[in-house]
Structures are given as C-alpha cells and as structure tokens.
Amino acid sequence: MVRFSELRETRAEKEARAKAAQDAAGFETGLTTRCEQAERELTAVTSRRDSINARLTNIRRILAQFIDDGSLERAPPQPQFESVRRGYDPAQVDAYVRNLRHGHDEPRPEFTLVRRGYDRQQVDTYVTTLKQLTGRAGSTPA
Incomplete structure (x- = not known):
C-alpha cells in the first residue's frame, strides 16, 4: 500500500518540474523562430533563383535569335x-x-x-x- 506522504511532491520536485516545462516551452519557441527564419531565407533564395532563371531564359532566347538570323558573323572575331x-x-x-x-x-x-x-x-x-x-x-x- 502506498502512503499518502509518498504521493505528495516535495516543493523542490514541483519547482524542478515547472522549470523543465518552462525550458521545454522556451526551446520550442526558439526552435519555431529558427524554423521560420530558415523558411524566410529559403523563400528569398528560391525567389533569387527564379529571377536568375528568368534572366537566363531571356538571354538564351536572345542568343538563339542572334544565331538563327545568321548574325553569328558578329561573334567575336577570330584573333590572330x-x-x-x-x-x-x-x-x-x-x-x-x-x-x-x-x-x-x-x-x-x-x-x-x-x-x-x-x-x-x-x-x-x-x-x-x-x-x-x-x-x-x-x-x-x-
């Protein structure tokens, strides 16, 4: 049989449990903040990549026209x-x-x-x- 006195938490145990809960909440908040920051950075990188890809596509299109219309003759002259x-x-x-x-x-x-x-x-x-x-x-x- 368990005694009632054994079921009661000591004041130190209660404080330790409260501190652990507080630490866990703080860790979760910090982790959430870091995840949100990483998502913002990923969004910025993705946006930059899309911008660069759009510019490259435009450059390829212009080069294709440059080549297709026979204007490759305007390419850098052959050096000596x-x-x-x-x-x-x-x-x-x-x-x-x-x-x-x-x-x-x-x-x-x-x-x-x-x-x-x-x-x-x-x-x-x-x-x-x-x-x-x-x-x-x-x-x-x-």
Missing part, C-alpha cells in the same frame, strides 16, 4: 593566334572556326600538332568561348 614552336595546324583551326562561326554544329576535331602552329591554349580558349556563345558548349577541347 600566336605561332608557337609546336601548336595546332593553322589550316585545321581556321576551317573549324569558320564552320563554327557559320553556325555548323560539328564535334571538335583532334587538331594535328605541327611545327609553327597556333598556340593551343589560345585556340582552346577561343573555341570554348565561341561554343558558349552559340550554345554548343558540350564539346570539350582535345
């Missing part, structure tokens, strides 16, 4: 590549760049290395830039 001791065959590079500028979508060839050829890094950089402008950045330099 430096001639180096061992570089890409100038005839191959010139033909490939000319085709790219006229809108032909062809895979990037393995340029032959020759004596007194075009600087490889300059050619690779220019071809990459030109492909990005035309939306055909899938081909990578050799």
Whole structure:
C-alpha cells in the first residue's frame, strides 16, 4: 500500500518540474523562430533563383535569335593566334572556326600538332568561348 506522504511532491520536485516545462516551452519557441527564419531565407533564395532563371531564359532566347538570323558573323572575331614552336595546324583551326562561326554544329576535331602552329591554349580558349556563345558548349577541347 502506498502512503499518502509518498504521493505528495516535495516543493523542490514541483519547482524542478515547472522549470523543465518552462525550458521545454522556451526551446520550442526558439526552435519555431529558427524554423521560420530558415523558411524566410529559403523563400528569398528560391525567389533569387527564379529571377536568375528568368534572366537566363531571356538571354538564351536572345542568343538563339542572334544565331538563327545568321548574325553569328558578329561573334567575336577570330584573333590572330600566336605561332608557337609546336601548336595546332593553322589550316585545321581556321576551317573549324569558320564552320563554327557559320553556325555548323560539328564535334571538335583532334587538331594535328605541327611545327609553327597556333598556340593551343589560345585556340582552346577561343573555341570554348565561341561554343558558349552559340550554345554548343558540350564539346570539350582535345
């Protein structure tokens, strides 16, 4: 049989239980506040992403018109590549760049290395830039 005196809480136990309840409520309030802040930040990031995507779509549309109307001729002119001791065959590079500028979508060839050829890094950089402008950045330099 349980005695009545054993059922009664001591004053310290009551205070401890009240303090625990208060701490739990404070933790819940803090957690709720942090969740709300995270949701606001996520909304801001999502809004920013949507804005950037809208601008990218517009840029792609303008570039598509730029390419479709044959105005790729206004793309950055082919630079005078430096001639180096061992570089890409100038005839191959010139033909490939000319085709790219006229809108032909062809895979990037393995340029032959020759004596007194075009600087490889300059050619690779220019071809990459030109492909990005035309939306055909899938081909990578050799």
